[in-house]
Amino acid sequence: MSKRKKPINNTNIPQHQIEAIARCIxxxxxAFYESIEGQREFEEWKKQRQAEQKE
Incomplete structure (x- = not known):
């Protein structure tokens, strides 16, 4: 059995509301990250992040 990590919630928003929103979005x-556009944007983000780490 694996232990489930407790979420960190430093807001005044109840955890059950955060989870409900997460299930909706x-x-x-x-779907976005499975799309061609999403994959292209993710690759661009990774390249940008690598460039920033080299600086």
């Missing part, structure tokens, strides 16, 4: 996030 997760399918859209996954």
């Amino acid at each position: 997760l399918p859209d996030i996954l």
Whole structure:
């Protein structure tokens, strides 16, 4: 059995509301990153991040 990490919530928003919102937007996030546009933007972000780390 693996232990589930407790989420860190430093806001006044109740955890159950955060989880409800996450369940609503997760399918859209996954669809974006599976799309060609999302993959292209992710690759650009990774290149930008690598360039910033070299500086």
